[in-house]
Amino acid sequence: MAWFRKEKKPRLPRAEKLEIPPDAWEKCEACGHTDIREKFVRNLNVCPECDYHRRIRANEYINILLDEGTAEETEVDIRSTDPLGFPEYSQRLKKARANAGDGDAIVTSTGMLAGTPINLGVMDFAFMGGSMGSVVGEKISRLGQRSLERKYPLVLISASGGARMQEGVLSLMQMAKAAAMLSQLAERRIPYVTILTNPTTGGVSASYAMLGDAILAEPGAVIGFAGPRVIKQTLGQDLPEGFQTAEFLLDHGMLDAVVHRRELKQTVGTLLRHMSGKPAATGWASP
Ligand SMILES: [Zn+2]
Numbered sequence: 001m002a003w004f005r006k007e008k009k010p011r012l013p014r015a016e017k018l019e020i021p022p023d024a025w026e027k028c029e030a031c032g033h034t035d036i037r038e039k040f041v042r043n044l045n046v047c048p049e050c051d052y053h054r055r056i057r058a059n060e061y062i063n064i065l066l067d068e069g070t071a072e073e074t075e076v077d078i079r080s081t082d083p084l085g086f087p088e089y090s091q092r093l094k095k096a097r098a099n100a101g102d103g104d105a106i107v108t109s110t111g112m113l114a115g116t117p118i119n120l121g122v123m124d125f126a127f128m129g130g131s132m133g134s135v136v137g138e139k140i141s142r143l144g145q146r147s148l149e150r151k152y153p154l155v156l157i158s159a160s161g162g163a164r165m166q167e168g169v170l171s172l173m174q175m176a177k178a179a180a181m182l183s184q185l186a187e188r189r190i191p192y193v194t195i196l197t198n199p200t201t202g203g204v205s206a207s208y209a210m211l212g213d214a215i216l217a218e219p220g221a222v223i224g225f226a227g228p229r230v231i232k233q234t235l236g237q238d239l240p241e242g243f244q245t246a247e248f249l250l251d252h253g254m255l256d257a258v259v260h261r262r263e264l265k266q267t268v269g270t271l272l273r274h275m276s277g278k279p280a281a282t283g284w285a286s287p
Contacts, residue, residue, distance in 0.1 A: 028052055030220075044261045053218045053261055055198060058107035058122040061157050065120060065265050066111035073109045074119075074146065075139045080104060083134075086166040092128065100127040104135040105160070108143045110152070114269040118155055119147045123204070125159040132204050133164035137174025140208060144181035153191040153272050158209040162202015175207035182211050191275040193268055196223050196246065196255075214271050216259045217246035223254075 026037045030052035040047070044064060045054040062071050079102070082089045101107075105127040110119050121143050123130045140156065147154040163171035185192050194212030196205075198221040205225050209215075217223060224244040232239055242248045246258045259267045 029054065046261050051219065051260075053198065053220055055125055055159065057126060058103070058124040058157075061122045062107065062109055062111070062120065064261065065113055065155070065157075065268065066109070066118075067113065067115065071109045071111040071120075073103075073107065075108045075142050076103070078104070078135050078138055080133055080135045080167070082166070083170060084166070084168050086168075089166040092166070096128045100124060103127070104139070105130045105132065105164075106136045106139050108139045110146065113155070113265065113272070116153075116269070116272060117150070118153045118272070119143050119150075120155045120157075122157040123159045125161075125199075128164065130158075130160035130204075131162065131164035131171070132160055132174055132202075132207075133167040133171045134174065136164075137171075137177050140174075140178050141181050144178075144185060147190055147192075148181075148184055148188060151188070151190055153193065153275070154185060155193045155195065155268060156208055156212075157195045157197060158200040158204050159197045160200060160202065160204040160209075162204060172203060175203050178208040179211060182208060186213075191272055193271055195259075195264065195268070197221050199223070201225065201227070210254075213275060214256050215254070216257050216264075216267065217249070217255050218261060218264075219246060219258050221246040223249055 020036065024036050024038075025034055026040050027034045028047040028049060030047060031050040033047055033049035035048065040054070045056045045060070046052065047054065080093055082093070101124075103124070106121055106123045108119070108121045110117065112118070121140055123136070144154055146152065163174070165171070182192060192212050193214045193216065194209055196209055196215070196217040198218065200209050200221065200223045202225065205223060222244055223246060228239055228243060240248075246255060249255045250258050257267065
């Protein structure tokens with residue numbers, strides 16, 4: 001009779017039970033620290049061991065900065081063409097769209113930051129190295145136009161290797177186009193905050209990334225125009241230690257602050273409040 005016997009449940013072998021799928025682990029690129037992915041994600045993809053700020057996607061920055069459920073993407077239908085018939089450009093674009101999404105190298109949106117409406121543009125390094133072509137320039141320009149119309153502060157997060165070579169001079173023209181829009185914001189006294197992430201180089205660093213009323217950067221971000229090799233060749237001398245990092249630029253007066261990813265939202269919120277001269281709750285409209 002079986003009723004007084006303890007029924008034996010088949011047991012999984014111990015090793016099998018404890019096993020964590022191999023793709024759940026992630027390794028810090030800077031110090032080699034290995035941890036489960038969730039721990040990195042919970043820490044906003046900053047290494048819990050060495051504080052290295054890993055590269056994240058545009059939508060992750062949007063989640064960090066904007067209040068939950070308030071983000072609304074803008075300028076969704078603009079696509080790059082291949083105006084110069086550059087070899088393999090259309091194939092590369094196709095591949096980038098498949099891998100990184102349709103938005104080209106920037107995602108623009110409007111939403112609330114700590115209860116205050118802002119326009120936010122975030123570059124996406126995953127789309128062709130965050131290169132700035134006509135679409136990036138046009139989206140920034142239109143987002144700025146929205147800021148002019150509604151008097152919303154503008155926040156841009158940069159991650160870019162520079163101008164998009166495949167669009168030649170049209171890419172370079174975006175630098176002036178963005179700068180012209182920003183000068184209108186300045187004239188109308190609408191705040192513009194720029195946040196530089198790793199890396200911010202080339203034409204982007206020579207344009208809107210460095211034109212903020214406040215210029216912030218993430219710790220350790222590489223920021224510069226030309227690469228160290230080119231500069232070394234031009235100057236004919238060795239470059240100082242830590243050259244072109246956010247901390248070096250801060251020491252030399254090129255940045256206003258180096259801000260931990262965890263504190264980005266609060267810092268930007270405080271800056272915008274100071275710049276508007278009003279408590280956040282009353283809005284940004286200037287008299
Ligand atoms: Zn690390």
